[in-house]
Amino acid sequence: MAESNRVVFFDTTLRDGEQSPGCTMHHEEKIRMAHQLAALGVDVIEAGFAIASTGDFNSVQAIAHEVRGSRICSLARCKRADIEAAAKAVEPAQINRIHVFLASSDLHLEAKLKITRAQALEQAAEHVKLACTYSDDVEFSAEDATRSDIDFLVQIVTVAIQAGAKTINLPDTVGYSTPAEYQQLFETIRERVPNADSVIFSTHCHDDLGMGTANALAGVLGGARQVEVTITGIGERAGNAALEEVAAAMAVRRDAYPFTNNIKMTELYPTSKLLGEIISFSPAPNKAVVGKNAFAHESGIHQHGVLANPLTYEIMTPASVGVTANNIVLGKHSGRKALQHRLHEMGFALAGEELDAVYLRFTELADRKKSIYDQDIVALVGEPVA
Ligand SMILES: [Zn+2]
Secondary structure, X not given: OOOOOEOEEEEOHHHHHOOOOOOOOOHHHHHHHHHHHHHXXXXXXXXXXXXXXXXXXXXXXHHHHHOOOOEEEEEEEOOHHHHHHHHHHHXXXXXXXXXXXXXOOHHHHHHHHOOOHHHHHHHHHHHHHHHHOOOOOEEEEEEOHHXXXXXXXXXXXXXXXXXXXXXEEEEEOOOOOOHHHHHHHHHHHHHHOOOHHHOEEEEEEEOOOOOHHHHHHHHHHOOOOEEEEEHHHOOOOOOEOXXXXXXXXXXXXXXXXXXXXXXXXXXXXXXXXXXXXXXXXXXXXXXXXXXXXXXXXXXXXXXXXXXXXXXHOOOOOHHHHXXXXXXXXXXXXXXXXXXXXXXXXXXXXXXXXXXXXXXXXHHHHHHHOOOOOHHHHHHHHHOOOO
């Protein structure tokens, strides 16, 4: 499996994303979002953490019941009750997965779980085996993998594979790793763990140092064939690697990332828009791929170039990621060509002196006003020539 260049997209918008401030979703909203994630071509939807609350359990179960086309997954700690709840919630799905996790760093084992390394190995084996009695697709995550002792990480991954896990996730839980380190981690683990080629390795990257996407892609270069991501990067603290960024990097830089996936690129923007309507905020305007300004050109030089040939300042077209709105923003940096283009789109065929006169009034207005809207332009055209 590790030979294949197909990368599995595992979306955790409804679990890691939903548990962050301002991102709480109601039952119906989670179901709408899950349907859209399936339309986007996500391979695995982590629909929630079934044991966390009755609401979470019900949402995972409803998504498992009605969303088709994606594998439906629930998170579970190494506890019998967690695994039983996860199993019951994902049971109605066409295809399902149980995602079992246990911390592997000494810091987490000692300070949080208060168990020894030996106990951690036992717990991992026991609960992966238990999960395998409920689903033929079990994923094991070694939480805080990037701050774990490498020899112990080899041990716990080995134990999880022996117990039946088919996907092994090595999360950068606290967003601490660098791309070079993260790539090396996958290379080392795949080299040292017996039967590593029989499972799929996964990335799970947080953006605390702004390296979530870079780390996820580095993990894939190191041999990972699953990425755990969220729409617009929502998630704990600074968030997760953003699905649209990882997918766009693979599409635009196929030379550097020669991998295939199932993501339908034109659904990226509609998915981000739906999420923005559901949670309490939209992505920052300068957010890569789906931000309001991601394809906006205001400076005259850039506008002239893009109107002549979009490739001058665009590495991908807005349409390729599902953006249909106008990408030319008129402001004080805009030139005559951009104004003429917008006038033409609005049905005004102006040229020569007529255009000069409107352009002069436009620049005067743009000095006073940050953004020029279509209604401003109608007013400019309608003004009598002074
Ligand atoms: Zn996370």
